[in-house]
Amino acid sequence: MTNTDHVALTLASTSITGGVPSDDGNLSLSRKSLRRSWNQLPRCQRNLIIMGLTAFCFTALLFLPGDQLINIKDVHLKPGAAPFHIRRENTLQNPHHHPHSAQSKDGSSLINELPGDISAAVASPMTVGSHPIKAKPAIDKFDGTMDYPMETNSAENVVNLPETVHSLNENGNGLIDIVNNVEQTLEQQSSLALDEPSSIRDELEEAIRQPSKLANVDIKQHLLQMESQLAKAQHFHGATNERQAAVVAAFRHSWAGYKKYAWGHDNLKPVSQGSHEWFGLGLSIVDSLDTMYIMGLEDEFNEARDWVANSLHFHTNRDVNLFEVTIRVLGGLLSAYHLSGDRMFLVKASELGNRLLPSFLSPSGIPYSDVNLGERSAHSPKWSPDSSTSEVTTIQLEFRDLSRSTNVPIYERVVNVVNEKIHALDKSHGLVPIFINANTGTFRNYATISLGARGDSYYEYLLKQWLQTGRKDNDNLILDYMQAIDGVLTQLMRRTPREKWVYIGELINGHDFKPKMDHLTCYLPGTLLLGHQNGMPDSHLMLARDMMDTCYQTYIRQPTQLAAEISYFALNEKDENDIYVKPNDAHNLLRPEFIESLYYFYALTGNRTYQDMGWNIFQAFEKHSKVAAGYTSLGNVKNTLNTPMRDLMESFWMSETLKYFYLLFSDNRKEIDLDKWVFNSEGHPLPVYEN
Numbered sequence: 001m002t003n004t005d006h007v008a009l010t011l012a013s014t015s016i017t018g019g020v021p022s023d024d025g026n027l028s029l030s031r032k033s034l035r036r037s038w039n040q041l042p043r044c045q046r047n048l049i050i051m052g053l054t055a056f057c058f059t060a061l062l063f064l065p066g067d068q069l070i071n072i073k074d075v076h077l078k079p080g081a082a083p084f085h086i087r088r089e090n091t092l093q094n095p096h097h098h099p100h101s102a103q104s105k106d107g108s109s110l111i112n113e114l115p116g117d118i119s120a121a122v123a124s125p126m127t128v129g130s131h132p133i134k135a136k137p138a139i140d141k142f143d144g145t146m147d148y149p150m151e152t153n154s155a156e157n158v159v160n161l162p163e164t165v166h167s168l169n170e171n172g173n174g175l176i177d178i179v180n181n182v183e184q185t186l187e188q189q190s191s192l193a194l195d196e197p198s199s200i201r202d203e204l205e206e207a208i209r210q211p212s213k214l215a216n217v218d219i220k221q222h223l224l225q226m227e228s229q230l231a232k233a234q235h236f237h238g239a240t241n242e243r244q245a246a247v248v249a250a251f252r253h254s255w256a257g258y259k260k261y262a263w264g265h266d267n268l269k270p271v272s273q274g275s276h277e278w279f280g281l282g283l284s285i286v287d288s289l290d291t292m293y294i295m296g297l298e299d300e301f302n303e304a305r306d307w308v309a310n311s312l313h314f315h316t317n318r319d320v321n322l323f324e325v326t327i328r329v330l331g332g333l334l335s336a337y338h339l340s341g342d343r344m345f346l347v348k349a350s351e352l353g354n355r356l357l358p359s360f361l362s363p364s365g366i367p368y369s370d371v372n373l374g375e376r377s378a379h380s381p382k383w384s385p386d387s388s389t390s391e392v393t394t395i396q397l398e399f400r401d402l403s404r405s406t407n408v409p410i411y412e413r414v415v416n417v418v419n420e421k422i423h424a425l426d427k428s429h430g431l432v433p434i435f436i437n438a439n440t441g442t443f444r445n446y447a448t449i450s451l452g453a454r455g456d457s458y459y460e461y462l463l464k465q466w467l468q469t470g471r472k473d474n475d476n477l478i479l480d481y482m483q484a485i486d487g488v489l490t491q492l493m494r495r496t497p498r499e500k501w502v503y504i505g506e507l508i509n510g511h512d513f514k515p516k517m518d519h520l521t522c523y524l525p526g527t528l529l530l531g532h533q534n535g536m537p538d539s540h541l542m543l544a545r546d547m548m549d550t551c552y553q554t555y556i557r558q559p560t561q562l563a564a565e566i567s568y569f570a571l572n573e574k575d576e577n578d579i580y581v582k583p584n585d586a587h588n589l590l591r592p593e594f595i596e597s598l599y600y601f602y603a604l605t606g607n608r609t610y611q612d613m614g615w616n617i618f619q620a621f622e623k624h625s626k627v628a629a630g631y632t633s634l635g636n637v638k639n640t641l642n643t644p645m646r647d648l649m650e651s652f653w654m655s656e657t658l659k660y661f662y663l664l665f666s667d668n669r670k671e672i673d674l675d676k677w678v679f680n681s682e683g684h685p686l687p688v689y690e691n
């Protein structure tokens, strides 16, 4: 054996043990023998070996893929570190501990520190008085050159955007693995989705085949096995003041009309005193359950409960809309279950969940919009190959809650796939086109971008899903939300030329700005404030404040003091009015969005001025929408003398509008604790989970 062979052997044996012999003695022995052997070599041989080893290391470095180099650095320098964090310094910590002003961490009032007149808007937004509240002069808000502090509050500055980090997966087979919040290619994603035969698709088909079972067991049996984990009843005390009592009376009036003329049907036609059928699921009953429970209407709740237990069936051969049934019926049942602790609601929700699952059997995992609950099949809408973007992204709170409530993961898994797919798609400044194809999983080219119809609740559920799942730092949902709101601020937000009202317009074809805002968009200020309370930047708060002012204007400027379905805004000074309504858009459908925002503003700031604003609007509904058999949608809010009736009381009047009025007027703004509950898009509170 040559000396060189000896050295090589010694090196090899050291490396077999990874250079860590079993005890110190062995270690020093092998070190000594190594050194002795090395010293015995002639100098020229030693130089040759050193050069050879150097050349080997250099070549190895050249052939190592770049991403592995990044990975090594990342793993060794920051073991276990989350790739990015939400900046929490300016979080208004627990809003409920600071009843009259939002506080920064050091106890100073953050609102007072902000540029612009935020304190006037949030802490004291309008002059309080017994007369209809006048908006503070709009011009004051924009004195000077005040603008939103985008440069310090954009997503990039609040979080470190995710890096792409790949590593070898655990079993060392060399496949690319995904580490914490990493961008995924579509090819990688497809392995998560429905083309994985042994995974999601099997579970999905199994659940669809057996709609009255959970995990292969009868639903009731399954729930019996998880007895200790089931929800406990929550307690509410009913109305405590005159305004709340007035809302309860409005609810009772609506319920009485519905009961008399439309019982068991979807909606009441309060003018003609008949019924309106949409999905044949008793929408008004299911949508109203939690409102009645919160209002303490025990008798009404019990009669509704009995109808659900005995008459709500899902086996009819009829197409329904996945989104509408999810937010109204699935959400309504789950909320009723969590509030009342009555497991019958969870049994119903589970069967409905199973019957909605065929929607997810699309090639892309993006759900089809229409599902036949009886046949258990699904398809795109008849009029288009596309689903609405807001619809496929506004089912996640409910499906996730169903999984968490039943311990059956499939519901959450399918909606997580949707989240991942949507996250991976290209967006314009974080904003999404309003149509998406369930077959290809791609957005429709040149579709409108809007925070109104078909776009609205995409943005709402990014934030609310993040809240529902414990506000994780490294979460694409909140990153996408922040980028989207940056997009809203830079691409969609405008001010009217004279009075400077802030509004959110639309991008027709994805490009051309249109100064049109649906009433639906008035949910946004409430959501923005909720986000700000949970650590989002101050620019969100400022937009929320300004949007509240504008949305309120869309009400009080109308002779009926009720907002139209759609408002337009002046683009230049030649336009006669800063805010105007076109004849075809002048209807009011009893929608809740602005009342919802008022509720968030009151619940999160404690400022009772928002109650006064809401009271004005409530009285306007009383005056113009109330008829003998309930409350009706109106044909023209611009006409006080002969307001034409539309003859429909949509279920969201009782589920959302009246519920938010009731909570807005509560003496206890924590009647529903927003740290513990998250409202779905139809106003149904669902519990917040820790992760």
Ligand code: DMJ
Residues within 6 Å of the ligand: 457, 520, 591, 592, 593, 652, 656, 681, 682, 683
């Ligand atoms: C409700 O069904 C929901 O709020 C939905 O998200 C939007 N439209 C109506 C109310 O306007």
